Amino acid sequence: MDTDRDACLRAVAAKDPRFDGWFFVAVRTTGIYCRPSCPANPLARNLEFFPSAAAAQQAGYRACKRCRPDASPGSPEWNFRTDAVARAMRLIADGVVDRDGVPGLAARLGYSVRQVQRQLLTELGAGPLAIARAQRAQTARLLIETTDLPMTDVAAAAGFASIRAFNTTVAEVFALSPTDLRRRAKGRPAVGAPGALSLRLPFRGPLFPDNLFGHLAATGVPGVEEWRGGAYRRTLRLPHGPGIVELTPPQDGELPVTGHIPARLRLTDLRDLQVAINRCRWLLDLDADPVAIDTALSADPLLAPLVAAAPGRRVPRTTDGEEFAVRAVLGQQVSTAAARTHAARLVTALGEPVDDPDGDLTHLFPSTKALADLDPATLAVPESRRRTLAGLVSALADGRLDLGLGADHSAARAELTALPGVGPWTVEVVAMRVLGDPDAFPATDLGVRQAAAGLGLPESPGALALRSAAWRPWRAYAVQHLWATGTHPVNVLPREDSV
Structure with a gap:
């Protein structure tokens, strides 16, 4: 850096x-x-x-x-870089070091422990254990200031091996004991029930919420996602058990230059707190640098008016890469409503039940293991789509295809492309929303082509791809502006609860 x-x-x-x-x-x-x-x-x-x-x-x-x-928000570098250091940082944020240690991190990256430590020390001035320790300190502070949990429970939930290590780290990092830190906290939101937390997710401004939350709400799978009370809610598959998150966009007239997204988390196990936070940040693309992105896209006179009208557009992502890839295949060449229906049937048949006292969420999206046992003949989709889904699930199940936060982007793209029935549109959409590739560009997408034609840009995929080179490395963000020229529900915040 x-x-x-x-x-x-x-x-x-x-x-x-x-x-x-x-x-x-x-x-x-x-x-x-x-x-x-x-x-x-x-x-x-x-x-x-x-x-x-x-x-x-x-x-x-x-x-x-x-x-x-x-x-503070995380470094935007981890959004768009694909090298080993960036992959390591995403995995550390997802709790891999706390769960599997540095050897587990190295194994996922395909490097030796020594190589990983050397690369992180060279670039970040700290090794993986120190970076994980800093994250544990941040988690501890959040729990200390926003809950009434006993300090022993806070220490365990934050990932500390002992109360002594917890006390020492908090004192060293914040120059206050855990008790003093809690005493200084003002206006702590009360925990309404065991496992429920209210917190704020910081972002770099500006942030334009309409397409971000609108897309998530309009494509939401019933039982797994819903729009309720002006907030997007969904279930989360976490390392220590299921969770539910509620994310509230800024309201009309409240688009701050800098600010926070209110979040409410209900967790089975508080050890999953930081993992859940980081997955929500990834979902909403909160660590992006919108000023740099908007400045680059505004250099094109055809895009400049769109950027000026909606600065700070983000790319809606996913909390689970394997889930999204399955949904992307189900959504090939069908409407949004049909894709939701197909996914909802899978959820009802194979999803893991969850309890939601605050809404109508009922299941986690089916795991890859559950989908591997599915008889494709039971799916109400064309035979070619069944074969594509079976090939995708097989590649995910045997590890040939990695769509996790530490995935090698080039390898993932190549493996996706090699799967029968997976074309350029699916590869680019998965790259954009799962891998976080800021330059992903689905040139064959109908909405992108229609928007391009309306702006006087080439409509054919080949010519449009060539013309889009001027928007690199931010073509995924250009796609959000192009999609927003249409009237599809993904472009606006819902006004009513989903049913």
């Missing part, structure tokens, strides 16, 4: 929140590290810059109590 001193000093002088999470600034005279946007004004000669919070903590700095650098 870039910690060029002059560039960092300019960002700090501007107090620009867009750079929060890109790097961290530490003050030698106080022993504190901050966000670039922190309102404090230390002398430039006393500043030191770090590529990660873990590196700042390893150097002996404590988190600022004013700007809360531990609660």
Whole structure:
């Protein structure tokens, strides 16, 4: 990551929140590290810059109590980079080190433990254990400040091996004991029931919620997803048990330059808290840098008016890559309503039941193992679609196709392309919404082609793909603007609860 001193000093002088999470600034005279946007004004000669919070903590700095650098958005680099370091960071955020240790992380990346440690130390100034420790500290703070759980339970839920390690880490990172940290917290939301938490997910502004939440609501599978009370709700398959999340978009007239998405989580096991948070952040693309993306797309005079009318569009993603790939195959060459119907039948037949005291969610989407036992003949889809689905499930089940957060993007694309019945549209949509490829571009998509024709762009897939080169590396975001020129329900926030 870039910690060029002059560039960092300019960002700090501007107090620009867009750079929060890109790097961290530490003050030698106080022993504190901050966000670039922190309102404090230390002398430039006393500043030191770090590529990660873990590196700042390893150097002996404590988190600022004013700007809360531990609660800043994540680095956008992990969104679009596909190298081993970026894949490692996504896996660490998903709790792999806490569950499987550094050897488990290395195995998923296909490298030795030594290689992984060396690469992370070189680029981020901290190894995988230190990065995981920083994440545990952030989780602990969230639980301390937003729940009334006993500290022993907080320590266990945050992933600490002992209460002593928990107390030591919290004191070192925040310069307060866990008890003092809880005492300082003001306006803590009450936990309504065991396993229920209310929290806020920070993002870089601006954020345009209509297509983001509209897409999730309009394509939601009954039983797994719903729109209720002005919020998107869905079930989550988590390492230690099922969960349910409720995500509320900014309301009309409330589109802040910076802000938070209110989230409410109901978890079977609080050890899944940070994993659930990170999957929700990935779902809503909250770590994107919309200013950089919008600036690049606005350079095209045909896209500029669309970007100006809706700055901060995000790419709606998924909380489960395997689930989305199955749904993408079911949705080939059919309407949104038909795709939802096909998926809902799978859910009813093979999904794992969940209890939802706050709504009508009933199941987790079927696991790959459950789908592997499915008789394709029972599906009310064409025979060719059945073969495609069977091939996809087989590739997922035997590990040939990896669609997890640590997936090698090139390998995943190649394996998808090799599957019978999986064409360019499916590959690009999966790359966009599962792999998080910011340059994915489904040139054959009907909505994209119609929008292109309306703007005076080439309509044929080949010519449109060539013309879209000017939008690289942000073509997936250009797709959101193109889709939004239509009248499909995915482009607007629902006004009523889903049924």
